Amino acid sequence: xxxxxxxxxxxxxxxxxxxxxxxxxxxxxxxxxxxxxxxxxxxxxxxxxxxxxxxxxxxxxxxxxxxxxxxxxxxxxxxxxxxxxxxxxxxxxxxxxxxxxxxxxxxxxxxxxxxxxxxxxxxxxxxxxxxxxxxxxxxxxxxxxxxxxxxxxxxxxxxxxxxxxxxxxxxxxxxxxxxxxxxxxxxxxxxxxxxxxxxxxxxxxxxxxxxxxxxxxxxxxxxxxxxxxxxxxxxxxxxxxxxxxxxxxxxxxxxxxxxxxxxxxxxxxxxxxxxxxxxxxxxxxxxxxxxxxxxxxxxxxxxxxxxxxxxxxxxxxxxxxxxxxxxxxxxxxxxxxxxxxxxxxxxxxxxxxxxxxxxxxx
Numbered sequence: 001x002x003x004x005x006x007x008x009x010x011x012x013x014x015x016x017x018x019x020x021x022x023x024x025x026x027x028x029x030x031x032x033x034x035x036x037x038x039x040x041x042x043x044x045x046x047x048x049x050x051x052x053x054x055x056x057x058x059x060x061x062x063x064x065x066x067x068x069x070x071x072x073x074x075x076x077x078x079x080x081x082x083x084x085x086x087x088x089x090x091x092x093x094x095x096x097x098x099x100x101x102x103x104x105x106x107x108x109x110x111x112x113x114x115x116x117x118x119x120x121x122x123x124x125x126x127x128x129x130x131x132x133x134x135x136x137x138x139x140x141x142x143x144x145x146x147x148x149x150x151x152x153x154x155x156x157x158x159x160x161x162x163x164x165x166x167x168x169x170x171x172x173x174x175x176x177x178x179x180x181x182x183x184x185x186x187x188x189x190x191x192x193x194x195x196x197x198x199x200x201x202x203x204x205x206x207x208x209x210x211x212x213x214x215x216x217x218x219x220x221x222x223x224x225x226x227x228x229x230x231x232x233x234x235x236x237x238x239x240x241x242x243x244x245x246x247x248x249x250x251x252x253x254x255x256x257x258x259x260x261x262x263x264x265x266x267x268x269x270x271x272x273x274x275x276x277x278x279x280x281x282x283x284x285x286x287x288x289x290x291x292x293x294x295x296x297x298x299x300x301x302x303x304x305x306x307x308x309x310x311x312x313x314x315x316x317x318x319x320x321x322x323x324x325x326x327x328x329x330x331x332x333x334x335x336x337x338x339x340x341x342x343x344x345x346x347x348x349x350x351x352x353x354x355x356x357x358x359x360x361x362x
Contacts (some may be wrong), residue, residue, distance in 0.1 A: 005032055008046055014115040020202055022170055030108035033097075034061075037069050054118045061109055062126060065102050070094035103127060137248070137255040139267045144318040146251035155247060157216075157223035158233060158240070162261070163318050164216040166268030166286035169237055169261045171202050177232045181224065184217060193217070194312075196305060198297075201287035208287035209301055213312055215319055268316075275315035277307060 005011050005028065018024045038044055042060065049057070071094050097105075106127060110120050137143075148159050162172060183195045195212035212220070227234070235243070240261055248259040265286060272282035280290045284300045313320050 005035060005046060010050065010116065011046075011112070014112050017115065022202065026104075027108040027111065030105040031112060033069070033071065034064055034105050034109055036072075037064050037067070041067070050116060052118075054113070054120060057113060057118060058120045058122065061106055061120060062122070065106060065127065069097050069102065071097050071101075136257045136260040136263055137253075139263055143248075143251075143253055144264070144267065146253060147247045148318055150250045151247055153219070153223040153226055154233065155243065157219040158235075158243065159247075159264075159318070160216040160219035161212065162264045163268055164211055164213045164316075166265045166272075167208075167210075168201070168203065168265060168287075169240060171199075171287075172261075173233060173235055173237065173240065174202070175232050177224075177227075177230060180212075180220065180232060183212065184220060187217065194305075194308060196301065198301075199287075204287070204289065206287050206289045207284070207297055209284050209297075209304060211285055211304075211308065213308070213316060215317055271315050275307075275311035277304070277311070281307075 011028075011031075015024045015028060018027060035046055035049070038049060038060065041064075049060075052060070106122075113120050144159060144163060148156055151159060161175075165172065165175075167175075179197075183197055187193075187195050193214050195210075195217065197210045199208050199210045200206065201208055233240075244259045244261055248255060253259070269282055269286050269288075272285060273279070277285075280296075281300050281304050282288075283290045284297065285304065290296075308316070
C-alpha cells in the first residue's frame with residue numbers, strides 16, 4: 001500500500017511541499033495507515049479517495065477514527081528457540097492506535113486534502129483531542145543520576161546532553177557533530193565552562209537557545225574521541241528508546257510506566273522553573289513558543305547566561321558536586337546551633353513563668 005501511495009503523482013507533489021524530511025516521512029507513514037484501513041474496510045483505494053467530495057472524505061475519516069484502528073503487526077526473529085514454539089520467528093500482534101496517533105493521521109490526511117483543494121472542516125469535538133502523556137515514567141530526583149552511573153561513555157553523553165538541552169528526540173539525534181565540536185573547541189580556547197548557541201526547533205521553527213553545561217561538555221569530550229561515525233550519536237529513534245529502557249533496567253529504577261526520552265525534556269523544563277528561571281526563559285531554552293518582539297531573545301539570552309552558572313549545580317546538574325564546608329564555617333555553625341539551643345531553653349522558661357503568673361493571678 002505504501003508503495004502505491006509513494007508512486008502517486010499527487011502524493012509526491014504534496015510531500016514535496018512539506019518543509020522537512022521528517023515531516024514528509026511521518027505524513028507518508030500516517031496516510032499509509034489510513035489507506036490500508038480504507039482498502040481493507042471499504043474496499044476502496046487512493047484513486048477512489050481522490051474522487052470523493054469533501055463531505056464524503058470527512059465521513060470516512062471520522063469512521064476511521066471511531067473504528068478503534070490498529071497499527072501494523074511485526075515479525076521478528078530471536079536468537080534462541082523456545083520450547084513451546086520450536087521456532088525463531090515471533091509475531092507481535094497489531095495494537096490499537098492511541099488517540100494521539102489517530103489524531104496525527106487525520107492531521108496528515110487533512111494536509112493531503114488541502115493539497116487536493118478539498119479541505120476537511122471537522123465540527124468542534126468531532127476529532128479526538130490530543131492527550132497528555134500521563135502513563136510514562138516521570139523522572140524524579142536521582143533517577144537520571146542512577147542511569148548516568150551505569151552507562152558507558154556514549155550513554156553518559158546522551159543523558160548529559162539530553163538533560164542539558166531539553167530537546168525532542170528528532171532534533172536531538174539530528175544535532176550536528178561538526179557544530180558541537182566547533183562550540184566545544186571555542187569554549188576551551190576561551191576557558192568557558194558553559195556553551196550557548198542559537199537554534200530553531202525543526203517541528204515548529206521556534207527559536208531556542210541550546211545549552212551545554214559542564215557535565216554535558218565533559219561527557220562529550222570523553223565520548224567523541226571514541227565515536228568512529230560522522231554523527232554525534234549514530235542512533236535511530238527506536239535505538240534511543242531501547243537505550244532508555246535498558247539503562248533504566250540496569251539502574252534498577254522503580255518505574256511507574258514506560259521509560260521515554262521525551263520525559264527528559266519535561267524534567268529539564270520543570271528543573272529550569274524550579275531553579276528560578278522565568279517562564280519565557282525556560283521556554284526559550286527548550287524551544288517552546290513565547291510572545292516576542294524586537295530584542296526579546298537577546299534579553300532572554302543575557303538573563304539565561306547570567307543565571308545558569310548560579311543555578312546549575314543545585315538544580316540542573318544530574319550529578320551535582322558536593323561542596324566541602326570549611327572547618328571554620330563548621331565550627332561557626334556549631335556555635336550558632338548552641339546559641340539557638342540556649343535561647344530556646346530561655347524562651348521555654350519564660351513561657352512557663354508567664355503561665356505560672358497567670359495562674360497565680362486567677
